[in-house]
Amino acid sequence: MNNLLRHSRLFFASLLSMTVIMASLIASPVKPKPKYPVSAIPHELLEGADQIVRHDHSIFEILGKNKVIAKHHMAVTILNQQAEDVAFIKVFFDQKLNRISGMKATVYDKFGEEVKSISQKKFNTNAIGGGGNIATTIRVLNADLRQAKYPYTVEYSYTEESSFSFGKDWYVQNGPRIAVEYAKLEVYAFEDEAVEIIPREIEEQPTQVTSKQGLEGKQWEFEHLSAFTSEVMAPNLRYALPRFHIVPQTIYADGIEGSMASWESFGRFYHDLNAGRQELPEAFRTKVHKMTAEVDDPMEKAQILYRYMQDNTRYVSIQLGIGGFQTFPAESVAKNGYGDCKALTNFMHAMLKELEIPSYPTLIGAGVKASPVDPSFTYDPFNHAILCVPNGQDTVWLECTSSTAPFGYLGNFTDNRYALVCTPDGGILQLTQETQSADNIQYQTFEGELDELGNIEAIVITEATGWQQDRMRYLHKSASPTEQREYLEKRRWNFSGLELKQFSFEDLTDESNPRYRMNTQMAVRKWAKKSGNRLFVPLNRINAFSSVPRQVEDRAQEFVRYRAYIDVDSTWIQLPEDYSIESLDESPVKIQTEFGSYESQATQIAEDRVLFVRRIRMEKGIWEPEKYAEYREFVRTIVKADKSKMVLNKAS
Known part of the structure; x- marks a missing residue:
């Protein structure tokens, strides 16, 4: 009996001890393993770097004519104040054409311990304003995760679904003083001809892969890319860095289907997207004829109308829906007196059309250091619109956003570069005039x-x-x-x-x-x-x-x-x-x-x-x-x- 009591006491004591241990384990969960500790960065990547891309993985899926899904996962270690803007996360999107989901971000200290984590509902969403913008559907999803102590790591991920896209650029190394520990790009399409992938400054060859949904695609991987320094007077590195142009070959907007298979088809799509938007109010049509009644030369008539446009309109930025590609009607500019580069160009085009003077809206990359166009493949490097007016063997180019530029003068904002002239028969790449x-x-x-x-x-x-x-x-x-x-x-x-x-x-x-x-x-x-x-x-x-x-x-x-x-x-x-x-x-x-x-x-x-x-x-x-x-x-x-x-x- 005494032995039975003694064994009973020992059993209950052991049971109590195990209960205490289990309770302790439940109350104190296992500490997660450190993530992206700075000590794990290869020493050679730290040399000359302000930031280290620890992990950059993007997956692009072209699922149909008007559906592109992009999944992004990025982790960057910020070594000093020169790179602190990386922690101010910004994702731009058009709320009419894009949807952002699954946005989340986490900050880790130098040991890889989590400091802060936020979900998409904690991000701010702001309209892009200022700089002459009057209306826009462009938004920026943003969060400021900057920390006082360096180094630290910011990790974030999100999914972007687009219903309309001329393509995306993906950079392996996004600038000077950036080292890359690991980067990976995957591109899938619902059919082989649905996407064109154009590598620039890339030597690595892709591997063939299949997605979980059974889509065929290509994959590139990059490891241990050392930082480099931008040297004085170097060309614009944005257009010399290793990168990919990812261009869906079929585009669809406003009931119009187009193709990016050639410059001709690209220009035809832009023309068709804006067809029927050159109608002017009846009273204004009469005004156009009256203003030019006393001259016979087409270029003199064009000069009169150009001066009228400069004196009576102003530039504003309009980004509504497909406003980045489709112009406001000429009637709107005639009535309201304002428009963006496409709308003012279209307005001038409409006035010349009223007088049966040929002209063609033209897409161009603006700026002294604008991206040079590579004629060997079709993509969208353009950020501006001007007007092409044929004049016999010559061409007159009109900058329609300037209220002061002389007739036919471009300046170094748009001179000496390829432009896409969008005619009813398709696009034509043509050089604007070069100045010496x-x-x-x-x-x-x-x-x-x-x-x-x-x-x-x-x-x-x-x-x-x-x-x-x-x-x-x-x-x-x-x-x-x-x-x-x-x-x-x-x-x-x-x-x-x-x-x-x-x-x-x-x-x-x-x-x-x-x-x-x-x-x-x-x-x-x-x-x-x-x-x-x-x-x-x-x-x-x-x-x-x-x-x-x-x-x-x-x-x-x-x-x-x-x-x-x-x-x-x-x-x-x-x-x-x-x-x-x-x-x-x-x-x-x-x-x-x-x-x-x-x-x-x-x-x-x-x-x-x-x-x-x-x-x-x-x-x-x-x-x-x-x-x-x-x-x-x-x-x-x-x-x-x-x-x-x-x-x-x-x-x-």
Whole structure:
């Protein structure tokens, strides 16, 4: 009996102990394994990096003519403040064409321990406003997960379903100072011809894969890509990085089906999508004929209508539904007086159509550093619309969003690049006009009178053509007097001790070339440095090169100049009374290279008068990295010559 009691006590004691242990385990769940600890990053990936892409996995599924699903999973370790914007997560979408689901994000500390986790309902959803937007269905889903202590890791994932898409770009490495530990791209389609995958700067070959739903596709994987540095004067890396263009071959919108199989079919789709939107109100049609009744030449009629559009409409950004691709009707612009680039282009197109003058809306990539179009395959690199007006053997291009541009003038915003002219018969890739240095000239004359303290009173006359006149035209036509003065004082001249007494602008544009003149009267204290009886007088302060591009050891990237121009500067200096020239180097400086040319010379015109003439021609182009040292030496010569001084001495 005693043994039975003893065994019973031991059994219940053991049972109680096990119960306590189980309760403890339930109350204290197993700690999750650390995720993305910084210590696990290969050491070689940290060198030169601000961020490490730990995991980047995207799956694109083309499921039908108007259904594309993209699933994204990204984890990035942020090493320092230079990369903190990565933690401010932003996903842009069109609420009429896209649906975002399953959005979630988590932050981990450097040890891989979870700091914070949020679901989609905790993200903010904002409309894209400002910058001239008047209406938009574009939204941004965003959350600020930035942390005070570095390093840390942000992981997020979401699914995007699209009913309309000209395609997506997927970057393996999205910019400089970014290392990639692992990245993977999968693309599936409901049939082989449904999608075109265009690799750029990619050497890796794909593997054939099958999705869980049985779709056939391709897969690429990338590992251990070291960070690189963007070198000075490098081309726009956005268009030189390893990437993929993923282009669905069939597009469908507003009941219209199109194809991305060729530039011709792409242009035809855009034309068909906007067909029937050129109708003008009856009273306005009568007005168009009345405005142009006294001229017979089609281009003169076009100029009259272009000026009318500039004077009576304004640009706003409109992104409603398929507003990124479909224009508002011309009747809307005629009634309301505003539109985006497509709507204003369509309005001009409609007015010309009323007069039976052929013209074609045209898609183009705008900006000095816009993505160059590769004619060898079809995709959508465009962000702007202009109008093509055939004129015999020539072509007139009209920028319809500018209220000040001369008729037929594009400038470096859209010149010298492929554009897609959208005709009823299909799209045609055509180059817009190219401008050379001789088309963009600035002549500047500086007439200055020094006093014995080194102060100067001067009149400056500046005359410019091509893109060199763009700023003067903008200041004259669009800026207030206060804005004009602020620009001239703080950016154009920016001389210490400057007093801008008066200035004026003149539009000298003729039919062949835009031209502007600016007249300026100024006074500048301590223009010359006084030392005892001497004055050290700079011969060229109005337009000088002041620095040499920084040296790059073992340069790997090409270097580029985007603008070509010629500057001709004449500086006349009247000496103060009782001062004579002690030192003046009158030997000419001349240098000729493939990058451009430079020449300058100082001349004593009279006993009390000196002239410094400078002429520089800079060419645009892309050069091999091996030529960078030669380019630096060219600029170094210019900087040295532009620092030329003369020394004046006061008579005893």
